[in-house]
Amino acid sequence: ETGVTQSPTHLIKTRGQQVTLRCSSQSGHNTVSWYQQALGQGPQFIFQYYREEENGRGNFPPRFSGLQFPNYSSELNVNALELDDSALYLCASSLLLGLAVPNEQFFGPGTRLTVL
């Protein structure tokens, strides 16, 4: 069973640039969630994709967007980067069974984004 992988592991961008982060889900999972984790804090929910549709969104501006592909891999795109976007970006895959049904999220190792 292949785990969740993310690429790249590290990335340095300058303010105003755009970035695309990638995530490959665990086999058999139908859902990908993206989180932003600032240094020393817990992960903040960005959004979730279920069967290629956005299924919920946290308190992030529209310049944070995403995609989920038929093979359940996913991308997170961030436009017009700001200094505060510097963080660890985590994706988590899971098998969603229903509304408010607890499911186990399997996290990737994250992409460390630095915006200068």
Next chain:
Amino acid sequence: TQLLEQSPQFLSIQEGENLTVYCNSSSVFSSLQWYRQEPGEGPVLLVTVVTGGEVKKLKRLTFQFGDARKDSSLHITAAQPGDTGLYLCAGLYEGTYKYIFGTGTRLKVLA
């Protein structure tokens, strides 16, 4: 905005000591999870609690979900250096798919 407060934020203890980490919210959750995260890695699920008052044990770790499903605790008995890491609680709101993570408790166990 973090709606799950964890305490303490930092904890440094000697091997063999006991400790308790708390996770508190003003909201009711349908379920709550505890994760541990080590440097350079994503969080790893330790346990899920669903029923108010539920207690689960995982070796030396004991997890409890509050009766009102608004709070939870993690108790570690006889801590070991391998327990070092960032402990995160995450609550699932009723009627949603969204997990809200707590602020985290960074634990260091000294040999």
